[in-house]
Each structure stands twice: as structure tokens, then as C-alpha cells.
Amino acid sequence: MSSPLLYLEDLVVGQRFLSGTYRVEAAEIKEFAAKYDPQPFHLDEEAALDSFFGGLAASGWLTASITMRLLVDGGLPIAGGLIGAGGEISWTRPTRPGDVLQVETEVLELASMPTRPTSGLVTVRSRVRNQEKKIVQIFTAKLVVPRQVQNSISKPV
Amino acid sequence: MSSPLLYLEDLVVGQRFLSGTYRVEAAEIKEFAAKYDPQPFHLDEEAALDSFFGGLAASGWLTASITMRLLVDGGLPIAGGLIGAGGEISWTRPTRPGDVLQVETEVLELASMPTRPTSGLVTVRSRVRNQEKKIVQIFTAKLVVPRQVQNSISKPV
Numbered sequence: 447m448s449s450p451l452l453y454l455e456d457l458v459v460g461q462r463f464l465s466g467t468y469r470v471e472a473a474e475i476k477e478f479a480a481k482y483d484p485q486p487f488h489l490d491e492e493a494a495l496d497s498f499f500g501g502l503a504a505s506g507w508l509t510a511s512i513t514m515r516l517l518v519d520g521g522l523p524i525a526g527g528l529i530g531a532g533g534e535i536s537w538t539r540p541t542r543p544g545d546v547l548q549v550e551t552e553v554l555e556l557a558s559m560p561t562r563p564t565s566g567l568v569t570v571r572s573r574v575r576n577q578e579k580k581i582v583q584i585f586t587a588k589l590v591v592p593r594q595v596q597n598s599i600s601k602p603v
Numbered sequence: 604m605s606s607p608l609l610y611l612e613d614l615v616v617g618q619r620f621l622s623g624t625y626r627v628e629a630a631e632i633k634e635f636a637a638k639y640d641p642q643p644f645h646l647d648e649e650a651a652l653d654s655f656f657g658g659l660a661a662s663g664w665l666t667a668s669i670t671m672r673l674l675v676d677g678g679l680p681i682a683g684g685l686i687g688a689g690g691e692i693s694w695t696r697p698t699r700p701g702d703v704l705q706v707e708t709e710v711l712e713l714a715s716m717p718t719r720p721t722s723g724l725v726t727v728r729s730r731v732r733n734q735e736k737k738i739v740q741i742f743t744a745k746l747v748v749p750r751q752v753q754n755s756i757s758k759p760v
Contacts, residue, residue, distance in 0.1 A: 482668035484675055485684045498686050498747065506687060507671050511639035511664045518641055527642045529655050530663060536689030584689075590655065 451525035453594035454566040457553050465521025465549040468512050470504060472543035478508040503540035509547070509583050510535060513574050516549045522570070526592040531567070533587030539580060546577040554586070565592045608682040610751035611723040614710050622678025622706040625669050627661060629700035635665040660697035666704070666740050667692060670731050673706045679727070683749040688724070690744030696737060703734040711743070722749045 472491070479488035483505035486493035494502045517528055541547065555569035568591045574583040629648070636645035640662035643650035651659045674685055698704065712726035725748045731740040 478668075482672045484672070487684065498683065505668075505671070506689075507664065507668045510667065511635075511662075514662070514664050515639045515641070526655065527644065530694065532663075532691070532693030534689070534691045537687065 451523050452591075453525045454556070454568070454591045455594050457556060457568060457591065459553055459556060461553040463522050463551045465516035465551075466519060467546050467548045468516055469546045470508075470512065470541055470543065472502060475502060475504045475508060475541075475543060478511070479505050483507060499540050501540075502543055504542070504545075506535075506537045506583070509537065509541045509574065510585065512541075512547055513549050513572060513583060513585060516547065517551065517572065521549050522551050522572075524568075524589065524591055525594070526565075526590075529590045531588045531590060533585055535583065535585045537583050539582050541576070541582050545582070547574055547582065549574050559590070562590070565590050567591075608680050609748075610682045611713070611725070611748045612751050614713060614725060614748065616710055616713060618710040620679050620708045622673035622708075623676060624703050624705045625673055626703045627665075627669065627698055627700065629659060632659060632661045632665060632698075632700060635668070636662050640664060656697050658697075659700055661699070661702075663692075663694045663740070666694065666698045666731065667742065669698075669704055670706050670729060670740060670742060673704065674708065674729065678706050679708050679729075681725075681746065681748055682751070683747075686747045688745045688747060690742055692740065692742045694740050696739050698733070698739050702739070704731055704739065706731050716747070719747070722747050724748075 476489055487497035487499045487503055488505050491502045522528060549572050551570050551572040553568060554571055557567045559565050559567050568589045570589060571586045573581050576582055633646055644654035644656045644660055645662050648659045679685060706729050708727050708729040711728055714724045716722050716724050725746045727746060728743045730738050733739050
């Protein structure tokens with residue numbers, strides 16, 4: 447992506463960013479599950495039919511990982527990279543084979559970081575939607591974002 | 604693992620579970636990053652030296668995924684599988700190449716699920732430690748856990 451990278455000074459509350467899209471295939475759902483979440487409803491269509499999900503569903507951690515990929519690939523163009531301290535995640539519906547995911551991110555809050563004066567802490571909410579525009583995941587995260595002007599201690603926050 | 608699988612009725616607040624261990628190699632850190640979190644500090648030792656992390660660090664989503672694997676492999680033996688509605692995650696320090704991770708989970712809260720009377724909602728906190736017993740991740744999650752006795756509507760909660 448050719449978006450310019452944004453520093454703390456470039457961000458304002460309410461600002462929104464839209465990612466590209468990512469199509470989730472059954473093969474990727476099963477491959478990820480075999481490595482990190484080997485439960486029947488993530489591994490096998492037949493076994494998934496009788497489960498809580500009623501059909502093959504992606505591990506929530508795969509949905510989260512794909513979300514990260516979309517954000518890194520231009521969905522949230524932050525200078526210095528996307529460095530998260532953590533956040534709150536919820537999976538509102540399953541990600542299914544063939545789903546095409548897209549992430550919309552909104553800046554919720556900007557704060558100073560007393561322990562790291564060259565950066566700020568930015569709270570963002572990323573909503574992940576499928577091709578029917580239904581939300582599959584919401585992640586509200588705190589990101590460490592560098593200031594552009596780091597050489598002046600007199601610059602106001 | 605040979606632990607018996609636990610139903611809602613088997614769980615009590617304060618109960619703890621300890622997982623097996625998982626050694627995180629540099630190759631896995633880079634492979635995961637190439638797919639889902641392609642940022643220099645997760646991909647390349649040299650590039651990582653000058654970064655926020657000061658050296659190669661695992662994507663937080665890899666740490667979360669490995670945590671899930673440890674829980675599924677007996678670290679949290681819940682009947683019906685580990686089905687999370689979401690939760691709060693924090694990465695307290697980086698996961699590094701060679702780290703050996705282990706998850707300790709504590710039951711924090713048990714609640715009914717009005718929309719799903721055959722299950723309950725169980726809040727658990729999973730702390731992930733490295734080989735120095737330092738915490739790298741804390742995940743507080745809400746899990747959907749089935750009741751063992753599902754055929755009596757008069758059974759008390």
C-alpha cells in the first residue's frame with residue numbers, strides 16, 4: 447500500500463481506516479487448526495456438523511491473525527509498525543470457508559505514555575466484517591505509536 | 604492427556620489447571636510472521652535489533668495461538684471443547700526464540716447462559732509464563748461450557 451505512515455501527531459479521535467480484503471479458504475482453516483487449535487469443529491466438515499458451530503468454522507485465533515495481516519498490509523498505516531500492548535477481543539459470529547474479511551479501524555483515544563515520552567498510546571477499535579457485512583470479530587487494542595517530533599521536550603502533547 | 608473432561612457442574616471458582624510446555628523456535632516465529640504479521644521485528648534478527656523489541660520477538664498472535672494449543676492439548680480439559688466468546692488479552696513481555704511456554708488457568712466466575720440453558724458461561728484467566736517463570740501473556744476469556752445434566756429443566760443452576 448502506498449499510504450503515508452502516520453505518527454502520533456497525525457492521528458485524531460474518530461479517524462477511520464479501511465483494510466484490503468482476505469478470502470479464507472477451508473484449507474487454511476484446517477491447516478491453522480492442525481497447528482494451533484486442533485478441535486473437531488475447526489478440522490473437519492463432517493465432525494463440525496454436530497458441533498456448537500454446526501459446520502466448519504475458523505479458530506478465533508486464525509480470524510485474529512488474518513485481521514493482523516490486513517492491518518499490517520496497509521489497513522492501519524502506523525509509523526514504526528503495529529505494536530500492541532493488548533486489548534479486548536470478541537468473536538461475534540464464526541468465520542466460515544469462503545468468507546472474505548475486511549477490517550475497519552477507528553481511533554478511539556489518544557494518550558501520553560509517561561514511561562516512554564517519545565511515543566503515545568492509541569486506542570483503536572477494529573471491526574472485522576465478512577462479505578455480507580456482518581461483523582465476525584471486534585478487537586479494541588492499545589497501540590504504542592511513535593511521535594514524529596522526538597527531539598524537542600518543549601513540544602506540547 | 605488423560606484428564607477426564609469437565610462439565611459446568613465440575614468447575615468451581617478458584618480451580619486451577621496447568622498445561623504442558625511448548626518450545627518456541629525462531630523458525631516458527633518467522634514462519635508465522637511471514638503469513639500473518641509480516642513486520643521486521645518478527646521476521647528478521649538483524650532488523651529486530653533496532654526495533655522497539657531490541658531483538659526477534661514472536662507476534663502476539665503466535666503467543667496467543669500457542670496458548671490455545673497448550674489449552675486444547677489438556678491444559679483446560681473442558682467437555683465439548685474450548686469455545687470462547689472473547690476476552691481480554693495483554694502481552695506483558697515479548698516471547699523470544701527458545702522460550703518454553705506454559706499456561707496456568709484459573710476459574711474466575713461461573714454464570715448461567717439465559718440464551719442457552721444447556722450451557723454456562725465460565726470466565727477463566729490464563730497466564731502464560733516462559734522458562735524463567737515470567738509472564739508473557741494474560742488472557743481472561745469467557746468460555747461456553749456444557750452442563751452434564753441437560754435433560755431436566757427442574758435441575759437447579
